Amino acid sequence: MIENADVALTDWSRAQFALTAMYHWIFVPLTLGLSIIIAMMETVYVRTGKEEWKRLTRFWMTLFGINFAIGVATGIILEFEFGTNWSNYSWFVGDIFGAPLAIEGILAFFLESTFIAVMFFGWNKVGKKFHLASSWLVAIGANLSALWILVANAWMQNPVGMVFNPDTARNELVNFRAVLFNPVAVDKFLHTVSSGFLLASLFVLGVSSWFLLKKREEWFAKRSILIAGIFGLLSSLLVVFSGDTSARTIAEVQPVKFAAFEAHYFGKQNAGLVTFGLLKDSEVESGTMDVKDFAFRIEIPGLLSLMTGGNKEAFVPGIKDLVYGLPDSTIIAVTEKMRRGRIARDLLYDFREAKKQNDNIQAETIRKTFQDKDFVNDYFRYFGYAFLDRPEDVIPNVPVAFYTFHLMVMLGFLFVLICCIAVFLVLKGTISKNRWFLWVALFSIPLAYIASESGWILAEMGRQPWIIQDLMPVSAAVSQISPGAVMTTFILFAVLFTALLIAEVSIMIRQIKNGPKH
Amino acid sequence: MKPLLPFAAKVFRFYYDGFSNMSSWGKRVWIIILIKLFIIFVILKVFFFPDILKREYNTDEQRSEYILDQLTKSSETYD
Numbered sequence: 135m136i137e138n139a140d141v142a143l144t145d146w147s148r149a150q151f152a153l154t155a156m157y158h159w160i161f162v163p164l165t166l167g168l169s170i171i172i173a174m175m176e177t178v179y180v181r182t183g184k185e186e187w188k189r190l191t192r193f194w195m196t197l198f199g200i201n202f203a204i205g206v207a208t209g210i211i212l213e214f215e216f217g218t219n220w221s222n223y224s225w226f227v228g229d230i231f232g233a234p235l236a237i238e239g240i241l242a243f244f245l246e247s248t249f250i251a252v253m254f255f256g257w258n259k260v261g262k263k264f265h266l267a268s269s270w271l272v273a274i275g276a277n278l279s280a281l282w283i284l285v286a287n288a289w290m291q292n293p294v295g296m297v298f299n300p301d302t303a304r305n306e307l308v309n310f311r312a313v314l315f316n317p318v319a320v321d322k323f324l325h326t327v328s329s330g331f332l333l334a335s336l337f338v339l340g341v342s343s344w345f346l347l348k349k350r351e352e353w354f355a356k357r358s359i360l361i362a363g364i365f366g367l368l369s370s371l372l373v374v375f376s377g378d379t380s381a382r383t384i385a386e387v388q389p390v391k392f393a394a395f396e397a398h399y400f401g402k403q404n405a406g407l408v409t410f411g412l413l414k415d416s417e418v419e420s421g422t423m424d425v426k427d428f429a430f431r432i433e434i435p436g437l438l439s440l441m442t443g444g445n446k447e448a449f450v451p452g453i454k455d456l457v458y459g460l461p462d463s464t465i466i467a468v469t470e471k472m473r474r475g476r477i478a479r480d481l482l483y484d485f486r487e488a489k490k491q492n493d494n495i496q497a498e499t500i501r502k503t504f505q506d507k508d509f510v511n512d513y514f515r516y517f518g519y520a521f522l523d524r525p526e527d528v529i530p531n532v533p534v535a536f537y538t539f540h541l542m543v544m545l546g547f548l549f550v551l552i553c554c555i556a557v558f559l560v561l562k563g564t565i566s567k568n569r570w571f572l573w574v575a576l577f578s579i580p581l582a583y584i585a586s587e588s589g590w591i592l593a594e595m596g597r598q599p600w601i602i603q604d605l606m607p608v609s610a611a612v613s614q615i616s617p618g619a620v621m622t623t624f625i626l627f628a629v630l631f632t633a634l635l636i637a638e639v640s641i642m643i644r645q646i647k648n649g650p651k652h
Numbered sequence: 653m654k655p656l657l658p659f660a661a662k663v664f665r666f667y668y669d670g671f672s673n674m675s676s677w678g679k680r681v682w683i684i685i686l687i688k689l690f691i692i693f694v695i696l697k698v699f700f701f702p703d704i705l706k707r708e709y710n711t712d713e714q715r716s717e718y719i720l721d722q723l724t725k726s727s728e729t730y731d
Contacts, residue, residue, distance in 0.1 A: 196677065203681040207692055214701035221704040225719045254678070255670025302712070303719040483724040610723070613704045623700050630691060637684050645677055 144612050146620040147219040152594070153624060154211050156587055157631035161205025161638075163586050166280055166327055167334020167369070168198045169273035173266070174361055180266045190354050192257070193650035194338065197642055199254060204638040209283075211627070219620060223601050223611035229307050230296050231286050238282035245275025280330070281323050288319035290602050291593075292387045298514060300485045300504050305605075318387060321380035322593075328372035329589060332549055333582040335366025336575070339556055341646055343575035346566050351649055356560055359575075363556035370550040377546065378441070385442045385450075388603060390528055391596040393453045394535035396438060399425050401460065405450040407437035410540060413533050423454060423526050426533065453532070457525050468525035471604075474512065475519035518605045527607075530598040538592040545585035552578055 172194050179187035213235070216224045224231070252260060252268035260268075289295075295312030296305040307313065339362045342355040385392040393399070396408055399416075411431030415424075436446035443450065451465055459467025481500055488496035503509050522528065552575060559565035565572070597603060601611040674682070705715045 196675075200677065200681055203685050204688075206685065207689060211692060211696065211701075214697055217703035217706075218701045222719055222722055225705060225715060226723075251667065251670065255666060259666065259669070300720075302716045303723060304716070479724060482720065486720055486724060615704065619700070623696070626696070626700070630688075634684070634688065641677055641680060 143615070143617040143620065144609050146617050146624060147215075147612050148608060150219065150620055150624040150627065151212070151215055152591075153627055153631070154208075154215065155594075156590065157627070157635070158205070158208045158212065159587060159590055160583065160635065161201055161208060162280070163330035163333040164201045164337055165198070165205060165276050166330030167332070167365075168194060168201070168337065169269075169276050170331060171334055171338055171362060171365060172198055173269040173273045174365065175358075176266050176269050178361075180262050186353065187357075189650045190357060193354070194358070195253065196645050197341075200638060200642050200645065202250070204634050204641075208631070208634070219613055219615070220601070220611050221613040223606060225304060226606060226611070227290075227602060228304050230289055230293075230305050230313065233307055233310065234282040234286040234289075234313070238279050238286075241275055241282070242279040245271055246279065249275065277327055280327055284323045284326055285314055285316070285319045287593075288316050288322045289313055290600075291322075291597060292316055292318040292383075293602055293605055297510075298504055298517075300482055300501060317383045318380075321376055321383050324376035325373065325380050325589075328369045328376055329586055331369035332366055332373055332553075333586050335362040335369060335553065336549060336578045336582040338362035339366065339552070339575045340577070340579040343572040344646070345649070347569065347572045347576070349566075352566065354650055356565065359556055359560045359565060363553050363560060367550070367553035367557055370546065370553055373546055374550065377543070382442060388597060389451060390453060390456050391530060391535065392442075393451065393456060394530050394532045394596055395539040395592070397426055397428070397532050397536045398438070398450065399423075399452045399454050401449060401451040401455040403439060403447050403449050404436045405438040406433035406435045407441065408433050408540070410544070411536075413536060422524070423457065423529065425454075426536075453529055457528060468519065468522070468528050471516040471519040472522055472525070475516040475521075478509075478513040478517045479520040481513075515604055518600060518602065518607050518610070521607050521610045522599070527599055530596050535592060535596040538588040538595070542585050542588040542592060545581055545588075549578065549582065549585070 172191055175187060175191040175194065179191055216231075249268040249271040252265060253272055256265050256268060293305070294316050295307060295309035297308050298305050313319070338358050342358040342362070345351045345355040381392065381395070384395075397411070397413055398405065408428070409432045411433075412429040413426040414429040416427035438450050439446050439448040442448060451460060451463075455463075455465055457468050459465055459470065481503065485497060485500040485504075488494075488500060504514065519528075555571060556565070556575060559568055559571060599607040599609070601608045705718065709715045709718060
């Protein structure tokens, strides 16, 4: 039975996917942002005709090339894992996931692969404007590739635009526009790519600061800081804005995840936003739910209500309300969702039985029921709840969600400040004298990666137990294969990706030390 | 077809020159790319990552049946 699915198998499969995705994500955000920064620098070169700008562009292009080359195809392993480790999920979701991923593959191949050759091989062989166009097309292609991956991911967080076919056990795409403009997809795309821009800006700021600390390449470093500082500042503001809209959307479509961000267990009006806090086990008992309390917190009163409901008196439901339900409200208890999910699952079972017994009339009636909007909205949308053992299973790991969220947000605001100071100091002409800031900028590089990875841990751990929100839990999605095999590939990946990372960092450090060519 | 040939030759020449005059870091990352692609597509894909449903079942109908069976097993038990 799926309810009794091997916990070790599910956990190892999740750990393997997490490892692959997190390593893959080390390479991606730098590609997204640095490609734009390079294109901006080259634009200045083409407009001014100054060779220094070409030199500067080529230096950052080298680092971009190293990162791109080491990272390329690491994402394909995730697709292998879908077929091997998550075959139930892959089949169930097939057509929806296939379309965006196919578009991503075509775009990545034609735009990036074609024009990246012009970027690297085309200096002095093609016209300046054609070369510049190629650089911009690589940047646009990389970011458009990200769009399609994020559209697919957003569908898992908020499944829309499809209809379930009980004959094939697959969800079929019926409204591509709804999938593409899924509110989660829009927020996720803006937040993810802008965070990639910010990470790349901090990378350029940090590396340029290292040159200034070493008293090398002053002209080059200051120009790089100016461009990265302005771009980083604009990106960081977009990160804050899109993060805010993203949180509002999550509060609507994944309310338990949202409550877990804030470790908000008990709903209330005038709910405060925790800016920083430490969790401890609570002395308050609430059924069989494991409750955390704050050992310490700094809170802005009323802000959570204001952000989610538009005014301080707005009621913000807590995890307890969302699990056990709230009388006189639209919140449905998880036990009721489990009941409705089981009705949908039993109907699917009846459909199979009717087909086996050649009862075509009954089969056709059930087939039509699965297309009926009321049945979909009232029952099938809770299909995944049929696989849960107890209501509390819908609660993600609250400390992980809470700490990753707050770490990401705190670092995000720190990065706004760093970009502001960088632009101010470089315009004032005193950046070289402020060595403390150069050190801060240098150490902001690993912090940017920590913030970026935290965002993904939050997004994926925060939505547990779902692989597809409300429709399929991870335990029902996993392939019935040997946990030992998954463990072996986990170790293989850990070795492979660590080797790739060491290769990238060592080649990059060597190129940075060499500096721009004269 | 004639106009295509000079264009194809130009493209070939472009890539040939690009690879021939590649810097040392470029050559190093290309070696890493090739080793990585070999590991991913020849070792991992072939030996460790079969498509389970394609391997176990011959037709889409059989695959659908298997998934439906997985999804409705509990209903069968309750029945």
